[in-house]
Amino acid sequence: MAQKTPAFRERCYAILKRVPRGKVTTYKELARAMGTRGCRAVGNALHVNPYWPKVPCHRVVTSSGDLGGFAQGRRRKMLLLTAEGIEISPQGKIDLKRYLYRFPI
DNA sequence: CGGTTGACCAAGT
DNA sequence: GACTTGGCCAACC
Secondary structure, eight states: OOOSOHHHHHHHHHHHHHSOTTOBEEHHHHHHHHTOOOHHHHHHHHHHOOOOSSSOGGGEEOTTSBOOOOTTOHHHHHHHHHHTTOOBOTTSBBOHHHHBOOOOO
């Protein structure tokens, strides 16, 4: 089934694939790299497309360092991030100062 | 085409 | 740090 607007989604995936293992990115930075400011649209695109493990959606977190949401459950996300070498606080928060990756403008 | 929702963000209180 | 308001973009009704 063809998607209506693959441009937005495919762009999102392309950027997301650029993120190196052991690092995370935020919806805002992701949207910014896409050339848009709709951080919500980014999350929406990922939620609608539970591609797995084609797209490392688990590497996308909120700017607050929280895991945000996850179509497969936050529990799964935490495990995956930990498996990549990312440490998560007992509160389920990630240290963006350490693991946040920024895309080249 | 208008209104609502959503894996959000920033600023103000 | 928590809550409220406004903003942003895309998808759905």
